[in-house]
Each structure stands twice: as structure tokens, then as C-alpha cells.
Amino acid sequence: xxxxxxxGRSVVLLTVALAVLFALIGAMSVAAAGxxxxxxxxxxxxxxxxxxxxxxxxxxxxxxxxxxxxxVLGVDVVIRHQPGAGGALAWAALAxxxxxxxxxxxxxxxxxIIQPLVRENAGYQTEDLRPVxxxxxTPIGLAVAANSPFDTLEELIExxxxxxxxxxxxxxxxxxxxxxxxxxxxxxxxxxxxYIPATGAAPSVTNFLGGHTQAILAxxxxxxxxxxxxxxxxxxxxxRFHALPEVPTFIEQGxxxxxxxxxxxxxxxxxxxxIVRALEAAFDAVSRDRALVAEMxxxxxxxxxxxxxxxxxxxxxxxxxITTVLAELGEL
Numbered sequence: 001x002x003x004x005x006x007x008g009r010s011v012v013l014l015t016v017a018l019a020v021l022f023a024l025i026g027a028m029s030v031a032a033a034g035x036x037x038x039x040x041x042x043x044x045x046x047x048x049x050x051x052x053x054x055x056x057x058x059x060x061x062x063x064x065x066x067x068x069x070x071x072v073l074g075v076d077v078v079i080r081h082q083p084g085a086g087g088a089l090a091w092a093a094l095a096x097x098x099x100x101x102x103x104x105x106x107x108x109x110x111x112x113i114i115q116p117l118v119r120e121n122a123g124y125q126t127e128d129l130r131p132v133x134x135x136x137x138t139p140i141g142l143a144v145a146a147n148s149p150f151d152t153l154e155e156l157i158e159x160x161x162x163x164x165x166x167x168x169x170x171x172x173x174x175x176x177x178x179x180x181x182x183x184x185x186x187x188x189x190x191x192x193x194x195y196i197p198a199t200g201a202a203p204s205v206t207n208f209l210g211g212h213t214q215a216i217l218a219x220x221x222x223x224x225x226x227x228x229x230x231x232x233x234x235x236x237x238x239x240r241f242h243a244l245p246e247v248p249t250f251i252e253q254g255x256x257x258x259x260x261x262x263x264x265x266x267x268x269x270x271x272x273x274x275i276v277r278a279l280e281a282a283f284d285a286v287s288r289d290r291a292l293v294a295e296m297x298x299x300x301x302x303x304x305x306x307x308x309x310x311x312x313x314x315x316x317x318x319x320x321x322i323t324t325v326l327a328e329l330g331e332l
Contacts, residue, residue, distance in 0.1 A: 041101055041275045045076040048265075049105040051090035053083045053200030056172070057138055057219050057301075058106040058263060064296065065135075068286040073278075083199050085122070086173040088115040091266075092123025099268035101275035107131060107266035107311075113319050114175045118331060130271055131315055133283035134264035134306035136296065138219035139237045140181050141247065142169075143230040148214070153233040153253050156215065157189045164192040170213040172201040178217040180322070181236060181259035183329050188255045219261060220244070224300030236260050243300045262304075262318075264311055280308045 048066070050058045062079050069077045082090040087108055094105045112129070116122040142153065150156040160167045171178030174197045182195045196213050198204035201222060208216035209229060216230075223232055224243050234250045235241045236259030250257055265283060267276060284305060286292065293303045306314065326332045 039274065041278055042073055042075045044102065045078055046073065046101070047103040048077050048079045049090050049094065049103060050079060050081045051083065051087035051106055051108065051111075052081070052172070053202055054081050055202035056200040057221060057261065058108065059202075060221075060299075061136060061263060061296070061301070062106070064292060065283075065286050068289060068292065069282060072282045072285050085119070086115055086176045086179075087111045088119060088122045088124070091115070091129060094266070094268055095124040095128035097268060099270040099272075101267055101271050101279060104132065104265050104267045104279060107134070107264040108177070109134075109262035109264075109315065109318055110180055110322050111173065111176045111261075112266070113315065113322050114180065114326070117323060117326060118175050126315065126319060128269050129266040130269050130276060130308075131311040132265045132267055132276055132279045132308050133287070134262055134304050134311045134314065135283060135287040136263045136304060137260050137302040138221055138263075138300065139235055139241050139302065140177060140217050140219060140259035140261065141223045141232050141235040141241075141244070142181075142185070142215060142217055142250075143208075143223060143232045144215045145208075145211070146229055146231060148231060150233070151231065153248075153250075153255075156233060157191055160191040160193055161189075165194050167215060168194045168196050168213040170196050170198065170204045170208040170216040170218075172204045172219075173197055173199070177259060177261045178204070180325070181217050181257075183331065184257045184259070184325065185250070185255060187329050188257065217259075219300075220302070221300035223247075242302075243297070262314075264306070276308055 048062055050062055052058050066077045066079060090105050091112060094103060097103055113126050116125050144150050144156065169182055171182060173179060179195060182193055186193060198207055201219055205218060205222050207213055220241060220243060232244060232247045234253060235244060235247045237249055238258055240249060284307065287305050296303055
């Protein structure tokens with residue numbers, strides 16, 4: 001009987017040992033496959049998701065970048081638009097998706113920070129996304145139509161004070177850079193505007209040019225493109241903007257804030273480091289192309305070459321700043 005019990009125990013121990021061995025072999029195979037995929041990245045087409053409508057700054061930039069990205073990465077780059085909730089729809093999907101680098105998305109500051117701060121159902125936290133590269137900024141300016149009776153920012157503000165809520169201002173998105181700019185201007189000038197959000201910069205400009213709002217908070221490239229159809233009253237830079245040197249800043253006119261949209265790309269948080277660095281190198285190569293930089297600057301963009309680590313530190317700093325501002329504005 002003892003011999004039979006010992007034999008039975010030996011069989012059980014052998015079975016357990018084999019199970020453990022097979023599990024280890026399987027885990028090693030998965031790890032090796034993952035490492036191999038990272039080393040061969042990219043081996044197929046990649047998806048470049050724009051969290052806003054076609055025709056806006058994020059889309060325009062991606063279209064300019066695509067050919068050079070395809071040349072550097074050696075695969076097709078498919079641009080997809082996924083607008084909604086001020087960018088949150090696309091960022092939530094990215095955070096929940098596969099962290100393999102085959103889908104990356106435009107990373108817009110401050111939108112990507114503000115959405116999870118103010119929305120209970122944003123679907124992601126800023127920390128769920130890994131910054132890859134920041135390549136541009138568009139300062140935000142305030143403008144009125146060319147035939148508007150207002151010639152200066154102060155004239156518009158005085159009218160808004162006398163007529164609370166009567167002045168309509170178009171902008172891109174809710175809890176976005178444009179929305180934050182109008183909240184700051186209202187707070188600092190003791191005024192009340194009516195903000196009319198659109199699903200992107202392109203429809204916002206269309207609304208304004210069509211006479212549906214009295215003013216617009218617009219990105220610098222739109223201001224440059226349409227400057228003959230409007231009077232630009234202020235720009236959200238610390239110093240005068242190179243493409244619009246005659247336009248005074250908000251700060252010059254007594255309103256101590258800056259406003260702009262920083263753009264880059266982001267991936268899911270757990271994306272392998274090798275893939276993050278491959279994408280970083282690709283966007284760095286594209287963003288240092290002199291012809292591309294010159295063309296984008298002529299359109300009214302401000303270009304950067306900011307890598308993953310520096311971009312991540314910048315977002316952390318902006319997150320602290322924006323949280324403080326939103327608390328002061330009573331938005332949190």
C-alpha cells in the first residue's frame with residue numbers, strides 16, 4: 001500500500017512539475033514574441049487618430065506629416081478622425097486599446113488634461129496615455145468680424161460688461177483650450193460672454209465667418225489665413241506673435257494670461273519602450289525637416305522638436321498649472 005501511495009504521489013508531483021514547465025515555456029514564448037514584435041516595429045500600417053473633425057489644425061498637420069512619416073517608418077500611415085467630447089472619445093479608446101504602437105493619436109494640450117479633470121465619464125486619465133512627441137503650438141487669438149463696431153479688446157469688453165451674456169464667441173470644443181481662454185478672460189475682465197462650442201476648429205471658423213457669432217477664439221493659423229475678414233483684437237502669447245506682429249497680446253492689454261494649443265502624439269500607457277522610441281525618432285526626423293518647418297510657420301504654426309521625456313515633464317507641469325487655474329475659476 002505504501003508503495004502504491006508513493007507511486008501515486010510521484011505521478012502527481014510529475015504532473016505538477018510538467019504543468020509548471022509548460023507554463024514557463026508558454027510565458028517565455030509570449031515574451032519572446034512580444035520582444036520580436038517590438039524589435040520589428042512597424043511591420044504593417046499604423047493608424048494616426050485625429051480626435052477632432054477633418055480640416056482642423058490637427059488634421060492639417062497630420063496630412064503634412066504623413067508622406068514623411070511613411071518614408072521614415074517604411075509603412076502606410078492611415079489617418080482616421082474620431083471627434084467627440086473635446087477629444088475624450090478618441091483618447092479613451094486609445095487608453096483601452098492594444099498598447100502595441102499601431103494606433104497613436106494626436107495629443108492636444110490642454111484638452112487632454114482638462115477633460116478627465118472636469119468630466120466624470122471622460123473614459124481615461126491623462127496618466128493612461130504615454131506622450132511621444134510634441135511638434136507644434138498654435139496661439140489662440142480673439143477676433144471680431146471686419147465690419148464689427150469694435151476696434152479694440154477694451155471696446156468689446158466694455159460692451160460685454162454692459163450686456164452680460166449677449167456677446168457670442170465661437171470656439172473649438174468644450175473644456176478645451178478655447179473654452180479655457182474664454183473662462184480666463186471672463187474671470188479677469190469681470191464679464192460674461194456666451195461661448196458657442198463647435199466640434200473642431202474648422203466648423204468654429206465656419207460659424208464665425210457665416211455671421212453666427214460676434215467673435216471667435218481661433219488658432220493662429222486660422223487667424224493668419226482669414227485676417228482680411230476679421231479684426232484680431234488680442235493674441236494669447238507672452239510676446240507678440242511672429243506671424244501677426246501688429247496684434248497686441250492679452251497681457252499687453254492688462255489681462256495676465258496666455259492661451260494656445262500644443263500638439264503632439266500619444267500612445268497607450270503600456271506601449272513597449274522600444275516602440276515609443278521608434279515613434280519618437282520618426283516624428284523627430286519629420287519635425288526637423290526644414291522645408292516642412294518653413295511651410296508650417298508660414299501658415300501660422302509655431303514649430304517644436306520636443307521628445308518623449310521632455311513632453312511628459314511638460315504635461316505634468318501643465319497639469320498642475322491648469323488644475324490651479326480651474327480651481328480659481330470655480331470649474332473644479
